[in-house]
Amino acid sequence: MMRAKASRRRVRVWDPLVRIVHWSLVAGVAANAFLTEEGERWHQWIGYGVEALIGVRILWGFVGPWPARWTSFWPTPGRLRAAIASGTGGSAAASPPGITHTPLGAVMMLTLLALLLGLGATGFMMEETDRFWGVEWVEETHELMSNAILVLVPLHVLGALWESRKRRDNLIAGMLHGDRHAPEETASR
Numbered sequence: 001m002m003r004a005k006a007s008r009r010r011v012r013v014w015d016p017l018v019r020i021v022h023w024s025l026v027a028g029v030a031a032n033a034f035l036t037e038e039g040e041r042w043h044q045w046i047g048y049g050v051e052a053l054i055g056v057r058i059l060w061g062f063v064g065p066w067p068a069r070w071t072s073f074w075p076t077p078g079r080l081r082a083a084i085a086s087g088t089g090g091s092a093a094a095s096p097p098g099i100t101h102t103p104l105g106a107v108m109m110l111t112l113l114a115l116l117l118g119l120g121a122t123g124f125m126m127e128e129t130d131r132f133w134g135v136e137w138v139e140e141t142h143e144l145m146s147n148a149i150l151v152l153v154p155l156h157v158l159g160a161l162w163e164s165r166k167r168r169d170n171l172i173a174g175m176l177h178g179d180r181h182a183p184e185e186t187a188s189r
Helices: 016-034 041-063 077-086 103-128 136-167 171-177
Strands: 010-012 179-181
Touching: 016 041, 016 136, 016 171, 041 103, 077 103, 103 136, 136 171, 171 179
Parallel strands: none
Antiparallel strands: 010 179
């Protein structure tokens, strides 16, 4: 007896703006972490660019297509409880169709965005204002957020790889071309 073959259709999830912002943030964070030094003009301008990209993404979360909208994947308490209770972390089977992030993935994404915004704010305070120039707690907060990002980014990538394996769908490649496989539907025998 032949086993039922799963039909897998591709669905558009990540629009071009979301993908451009995502990979531009990757490039900006990598450049500021590994190619520039704090206090260099390039470091500051890349940081301002990252802040502008986040501003665009925040706005797009209100006016963009459904998968880009905050309401399509916001990690509500109910979504988080369901993901944790199912033991899946919110895999594709537990997520509404077309969702771009699992509830736990959304928490990670929002945490990274908040840290990047905080990093930009403290960087601005240190370099562009006389009041906070040389103030120790601002410098320490900036460094702490920078280090947190350097820890969370690899966890974010590992989470994407883990979820890719569970879904049998390369989510990192999907962030390049915009598509992912819809949750599996078993064909009738």
